Amino acid sequence: MRLLVIDTALGACTAAVFEDDRPLAVRFEPMTKGHQERLGGLVRDAMAEAGGGFDSLDRIGVTVGPGSFTGLRVGLAFAQGLGAALDRPVVGLSALDALAASSDAVTGPVAALIDARRGQVYARLFANGEPLGPDKALSLGDAAGRIADLGPDIALVGNGAAVLVEAHPNLKFASRDDRVAPSPEALARLSAAADPAVHLPRPLYLRAPDATPPSRLPGQPRQPAS
Template identity: 70%
Template sequence: MRVLIVDTALGACTACVVEDGRRLGLRSELMTKGHQERLAGMVRDAVADAAKEAGGGFEAIDRIGVTVGPGSFTGLRVGLAFAQGLGAALDRPVVGVSTLDALAASVDQSGLVAAVIDARRGQVYARLFRDRVALGPAEALSLEAATDLILDAAAGATPALVGSGAAVLVDSFPERLGLADTEPLAAPSPEALARLAAGADPTIALPAPLYLRAPDATPPSRLPGQPRPIAAS
C-alpha cells in the first residue's frame, strides 16, 4: 500500500510517501506557522520523488493519512482541509491519525511510554502506552496530574516520555521524573504515521480534528460597527 502522509499538527510541516514501510519521498520542515503556504508544494515534491523512485504519481497513491491532533488549531485545519480536498480529487480514502499515538509509535521502546505534548497554560496533552497498547484515552492534564498518572502507571519502573511535553514535565518535577527517558520530538516520524495510517480502518479513523480543550481564541461578542450592549443596571 502506498500512503501519502500529511502532518501539520505540531512543530513541523511534513509530506511523505511510504510504500510497505519503504520511504519513497519526503519533504519536512520545522515550523509552527506558515503551513498553508508551504504544504501544497511539499506534497507535490514528495510525490514527485516517489514517482522517480518507484514510478507512478498521484494516481499511485492508495490512501492519505493526516494527523488529527491534539495539536495546533490552525495547523490541524490546514492539514485536514488539504488532505480531504486531495482525497476527494483522487477518489482515495483519507484516514485520521492521532498525534499522540504516532509519537508513541515513533520510539522503539517497550514498557511504559507516555506521549506528551506541551499544551501551554500549565497543561500537557497525554496518552500512555504499555508495549504499544494504549492504557486509556488522550487527555488534557495539568503538569502535576500528568506526572502522577505516569508514575502510577510506571509502578517503580523508569518511564519513557516522548513529545514536546517531555522536557516540560521533567523540568517541572526533576525530583520525580529526573530518571525518565525523554525523546522531545517536535513531530512524529513519517514512518510511524504511515504504519498507523496503513493499518487504520477508514470507517473508524475519520479525518476529523481531535480537540481536547476549547480554543484559546473566542468569537467577538459583536460585529464591527455594532454598538456595545448596554450594561444592566
C-alpha cells in the first residue's frame, strides 16, 4: 500500500509518502503556525521525490486532533480535497494515538500528552498497546493522578509531558519524550491499519474554542446593561 500522511495538528507540518513500511519521501518541519502556507509545498516535494504521481496513492492519512483548532483544519481540508480529487479513501488519526505510537517505549504503559494550556493537557493512556479510555482534556492534577495509578514504569510522550512534570515534580515515570508532533513512521503505521469506515476524517475537539463570535454586528448599538 502506498500512502500519503499529513499532520498539521500540533507543533510541526508533516507530509510523507510510504510504500508499506518503507519511507519514500519525508518532509517534517517544526512550526507552531504557518501550516497553511507550507503544507502544499511539502506535499508537492514529497510526492515528487517519491515518484509515481498522485495517482499511485492508495490512501491518505491525516491527524484530526486534538490540537490547534486552526492547524488541524488545515490538514483536514487539504487531505479531504485531495482524497475527493483522486477518489481515494482518507482516514483520520488521533494525534494522541499517533504520539503514543511514536514512543520508543517497548513495554509498560504510555501516556500521550498534549499541552492544552489553561492548566490542562489533552491525554490518552495506554497499556500493552491498547488505550485505557478515550482522548480527554484533563486538569494537570487529574492527569498526574491517573498516571500515578499506572505506576512508575510509565513512559510520557508529547509536549504536555514537560508541562505536567513542571506542575508535579514528584511524579514518577520511566521515560519522557517531549516531541512536538508524531513521527511520520507512526502516522504511516496507523494510516495503513485504520478502517476507513471507522476512522473518519472529522475534527476531534475536546473543548470549545477560546475565541467566541461577536455579541453584536458592526454598527449595531450595544445593549444597555441590565
